[in-house]
Amino acid sequence: MNSNYVSLFSNLSVALDTHKAYWQSHAFREPELPWRAQLPDLHAALLALGDESLLELESDAGALQRFTQDYVPGQDALLKMLEGIPSLLRSPDEIPSEMRFFAKHIPGRKWQQIQYFSAHTESRGKRFIDWCCGKGHLGRYMARSRAADVLGLEWDQVLVDEGRDLARDMVEGTMDLQCCDVLSRETVDHLASKDHVLALHACGDLHRQLLTTAVLKPMAAVSIAPCCYQKTRAERYEFLSRQGQEQALALRRQDLHTMVQETVTAPGAVRRRRIQLQQWRLGFDLLQRELRGEDTYMTTPSLPQSVLKLGFKGFCRLLAERRGLSLSAEPDWDHYETLGEQRFAEARRLDVLRLSYRRALEVLVLLDQLLFLQEHGFQAELREFCPRELSPRNLLINAWRD
Template sequence: MSHQADFVQLHQVLSSYQAYWKLMPFACDTQPWQDPALQAKLAALSDDAIAELDRDPIARQAWFIECFPKLAQLPELPAFDPRQPEPELPFWLSNGIPGRKVGQIQQFCAMLPESKLPVLEWCAGKGHLGRMLAYSQQREVISLEWQATLCEQGQQLARQYQLPQRFVQADALSSQGLAMLAPQQQVVALHACGELHLQLLRSASQQGCQQLQLVPCCYHLIPEQQYQPLSQVAQQHDLALSQHDLKLAVQGQVTAGARIARLRQTEVEWRLAWQALRTELSGDSNYQPLASVSKQIFSTDFLSFAKWAAGQHQLVLPAGLKLDGYLAQGQAHARLVRRIELVRHLFQRPLELWLLYDRALFLEQQGYQVELGTFCAPSLTPRNLMLRAHRQIQ
C-alpha cells in the first residue's frame, strides 16, 4: 500500500475510536465509556495485571481486540535492514554517553545510506551522534546546537579526538540556524522534538537538502495549542489534535526501575489527592492541572506536595488539616485513571504512526522519496520510528 492509503486507514480507525482516546483521564471521576464488553474486560484485571498489560503492547491489544477489532487491520512498519555495519566504537568515544543512548546512536548510524555528502546534525546537544559519524565514516560533520555550554563541551571532545566535527551555536528555529541547511547535504536528527523537527522538515525541503534521516520525538512540543497538519492529505483528514492529545503519542516507555516506577505511582496518587483537596477548599470540582515539578518532591511527604500545589493554585491550607482521607481518595482515583489510560494506550502507536505518515506525505509533496520503518527494538527506545528521505538534485 502507498503511504497515503496507509494514512487514510490509520485516520479512519483513530477517528472511529476517538471517544476512547481523546479525553483527559485525570478529569474523569467515573469510567467514561458505556460499553459493557469493555467494562467486563477492565473489571477482570487486577492492578498487577493492568501494570503488566501497560508494559506489553502486544498483550494489551490481544486482551482488548474483541472490543476494538479495527486495530488488527492497521498497517505495520517494517524493521529497516542495516545499510552499513553498525559502527564499533572505542571505549573512549562512548565514554560519558548512557548505555541505551549508545545503542540508539549505533543502530541509527547503521540505518543511514552510504553517502559522501557533508552531514548536518540537527539539535545536536553534545554532538554524540555527529561525533560517532565523524569517527566511523571520517566525514565532515556540522553539529547545530543552541546551548553554548554543550557546544563548548562537544567541540572540546572533537578536538581531543581529532575528529572533523564543527559546532555551530545557534537556535535551530532562528534564521542563523536555518541558514545552515544546504542542498548538497545529509541532515540527521535523532529524537528531535516537536517544533524543532517540524521546522527542519519545512526548511530542509524548501532548501532542497538531498538527504534527510529523522527520528521524531515529543510531538506535543509545539507553539500552537492545536496541531497543524503538514501534508495536504492530513489537512483533509484532520483529527483536531490538542497538545494533550499529542502527548499520547509519546507515552510508551522502556520499563523503568522499581524506584522510578514507585515515584511515578506516587506522583499520580498525590496529584489526584490534591484534586480532591482542592475541590473541597475552592468549591470548584473542575479538574485543574498542576505544573511539572522536580520528582524529588515525591520522595518527601504529601503535606510538602500539598503546600506546593496550594501555592500553584493560590490557595491556603488550613492549619491542622487531616490528609489521610484525601490520600485514600487519590489512590482510589488513581486505580480508575490507570484503567482509562490502559485503554488510551491502545491508540498510542496508531497516533504516532498518523503523525509520522503526515511528515512523510509532506515530504513526498516536495518531491522526496520517503521510506518509513523502525531503526531499533522498542526495548532500546519506544521512539523507534525512522523517516528516511532523499531527493535527486536537478
C-alpha cells in the first residue's frame, strides 16, 4: 500500500476534524454563524467584499483559498497537503486529428473532458466497460482510438438505442451497449475479471457501486472520476476503507454537497436563475420562521428553474403547500422578497469560508476510495486529469492489478 496516500489521508482527516466548525456551518441555513466570534476579522472582511471581488473568489478556487487562509489559523498547512496531487499530462492538441469527427455528436465541454480522461487512462484489460455510459460517447472514443472492445452499461433504454445508432458505423474496435441498472445484481453478469471499468462523472451511489463491484468480481482495472457525491441514499458518507472507518471524522450528506458547489462551467443565464431561486428560498425561509414561530431552517424540496415563472408569491405558496404550512393571512410579499435578496447577499459572502474547504473534503473522500481499492490488491493513483475550467470534478483514480 502506498504510504504517502495513507499519511495524506490521516493528516487530512485530523486537520478537517479540527476545522469542522468552519466547513459544517452553512450561512444559508444559519443567520448567525458559530465561527463569527473566533474569526471576527474574516467575518467583517467577507461582508465588505464587493460584487466583483466576490465573483472572483467564487470562480477561482486558488484565489478563494489564498483569501481565507490569511484569516484562518492552520488552514494554509491543510491546503498545502493537497499540492502533491499530480496535474495534467497531455493536452487536447496531442489528440490525433482523425478523432475529431466524434465532436459533432458530443457537447463541446464533454468532448474535451473525454479527450483528457483518455489521455490519463492506460489500457489495462482485455475489454473496457463504460459504466453508466449514457449514449456511449466515452466508450466509442476509447473503442476508436484504442481499436478496443467496449461494453457500455446504461439503465435508460432510450439512451442505449441512441448509443447503438451512433456506434453502428465503427471502423475500428467494437462498441456494444446493454440496458442495465448498475445498482442491480444483474450487473455482474455483464462483467469479466479481465475488464477495465471506466466511469467519467458517475454520480454518488453509482460510482460507489462500481468500486465495490470491482473488488467483488474482481476487475483488472478501474479508472473513475466521480461526481455529485451527495446523490446517495445514506444520510452520512459511509467510509469504504478500513482507515476511513477507524478515523473520527463524520461527513453528512450536506457536507458532500459542499464538495460540488461550484459553478465555474455554468452559463451566465443559468447562474442568474440559480441566484434568483436562492434569493426566493431565503425570502421564504424568513417568512416560514415567522409563521411557525420557530427560528430554525425548514428543508424544502428541490424545484426546477421553471418555477421562476410563478413569481415570488407563487413560489412561496408552492413551497408552503409542499411543507404543509398554512398561509391564512396575505403576507407583504415585496417585503419578504427584498429581505431574501439582502439575506442572500450576506449569506453568499459568509459562505466563502465553507467553500474554501471543498477541495480538501473531496480529496479526503477520494483517498478513502483509493485506499479501499489498495486494501483489495490494486495499485492506485490519484491525479488531476483536466483543467478546472472544463470541470471542477477533475480528479481521477486509476487503479489496476499487477
